[in-house]
Amino acid sequence: MTHLRINPSILSADFVNLEAELQRIGSADAVHVDVMDNHFVPNLTLGLPVVRRIREVSPLPLDVHLMIEDADRWAPQYAEAGAASVTFHAEAATAPVKLARELRDAGAKAGMALRPATPVEPYLDLLGELDMLLVMTVEPGFGGQSFLDLTLPKIRRAAKAIRGADLPLVIQVDGGITEDTILRAAEAGATVFVAGSSVYGADDAAAAISALRTAASRKH
Numbered sequence: 001m002t003h004l005r006i007n008p009s010i011l012s013a014d015f016v017n018l019e020a021e022l023q024r025i026g027s028a029d030a031v032h033v034d035v036m037d038n039h040f041v042p043n044l045t046l047g048l049p050v051v052r053r054i055r056e057v058s059p060l061p062l063d064v065h066l067m068i069e070d071a072d073r074w075a076p077q078y079a080e081a082g083a084a085s086v087t088f089h090a091e092a093a094t095a096p097v098k099l100a101r102e103l104r105d106a107g108a109k110a111g112m113a114l115r116p117a118t119p120v121e122p123y124l125d126l127l128g129e130l131d132m133l134l135v136m137t138v139e140p141g142f143g144g145q146s147f148l149d150l151t152l153p154k155i156r157r158a159a160k161a162i163r164g165a166d167l168p169l170v171i172q173v174d175g176g177i178t179e180d181t182i183l184r185a186a187e188a189g190a191t192v193f194v195a196g197s198s199v200y201g202a203d204d205a206a207a208a209i210s211a212l213r214t215a216a217s218r219k220h
């Protein structure tokens with residue numbers, strides 16, 4: 001049976017009470033940390049000093065999602081800061097293979113993300129260099145958006161290529177993941193699910209995480 005992972009995004013958490021907000025999601029698999037630079041996306045969140053501090057207090061491993069320009073320069077520093085996985089955007093990296101190797105050398109899992117309109121086909125040859133492919137299921141930049149069904153065929157094509165080449169990487173989806181949408185993403189081939197507003201918007205985050213697990217595993 002495939003291990004399904006739920007990674008809540010702290011983008012929807014209370015940034016003034018981050019330590020307490022991290023405690024609310026102790027039953028999840030990792031904490032998803034959205035780094036935005038106001039250039040690659042029209043929003044600004046947090047950077048290395050805050051990620052370092054989150055790493056010190058978080059009971060969960062850090063799944064860092066970099067929505068920043070010049071990923072080649074910055075991403076390795078997030079791996080060195082102790083992130084368990086670092087995901088850069090394909091659209092923001094000039095040498096993705098070199099970068100993935102640097103991330104792995106620094107002890108992190110290497111992830112690469114695709115915007116909803118970015119096809120996976122140009123990147124099929126480098127999937128073997130990655131631990132994770134993140135298919136964005138909303139336009140990156142903000143939490144609370146609706147899941148884009150138009151991304152499902154891309155998830156299916158990526159999953160087919162991964163199975164065909166017998167590669168170990170997993171597919172992560174991020175954006176609009178709720179109890180209603182998670183099964184569609186799971187059926188298409190995703191096994192790692194980022195959920196921001198559906199977890200942090202709930203009164204009981206642990207119950208929301210559990211409901212997402214149940215909804216995703218209806219397929220399996």
Ligand SMILES: O=C(CO)[C@@H](O)[C@H](O)COP(=O)(O)O
Pocket residue numbers: 009011012032034065067138139140141142143144145174175176177194195196197198
């Ligand atoms: O990377 C992003 C947004 O760019 C995400 O990680 C969001 O934080 C997901 O939020 P929800 O769509 O689940 O509310």
Ligand SMILES: [Co+2]
Pocket residue numbers: 009032033034065174194
């Ligand atoms: Co994200």
